[in-house]
Amino acid sequence: MQTLNIFRAQFVKAFMAVAMCAFILLGTAYPAMAFGNSSSDSSQGLVEMNEMKETSKDAVRNEPRNLQEVQNKAKQGSNAVQGNANLEKMNAPANSQQPKTVAEQAEDILENVIPGR
Numbered sequence: 480m481q482t483l484n485i486f487r488a489q490f491v492k493a494f495m496a497v498a499m500c501a502f503i504l505l506g507t508a509y510p511a512m513a514f515g516n517s518s519s520d521s522s523q524g525l526v527e528m529n530e531m532k533e534t535s536k537d538a539v540r541n542e543p544r545n546l547q548e549v550q551n552k553a554k555q556g557s558n559a560v561q562g563n564a565n566l567e568k569m570n571a572p573a574n575s576q577q578p579k580t581v582a583e584q585a586e587d588i589l590e591n592v593i594p595g596r
Contacts, residue, residue, distance in 0.1 A: 538544075544552075579587075
């Protein structure tokens, strides 16, 4: 009977070790499996990134620009490096709502929870 209990304990320990290894392996592989289900196009930002890469290479190869050149480049887009890349995703005062203070947010939550307050 004693040897049966020892065998069972060893078996349970081995099973737990294998189960934990499988859990860790599947847990780390799961995010990688989600990549194939992505709804975004992986080549969507490629053109904009290539343009930024070329601009960076030109800046390194050429002489340092003067202030007027930098200001002219900055006026062409949201900033001198990115130009108009991902402009619709950037926040600016023109496309942002006025921020609410914490007190205003708390007041809104309390109004939703306790109407007529």
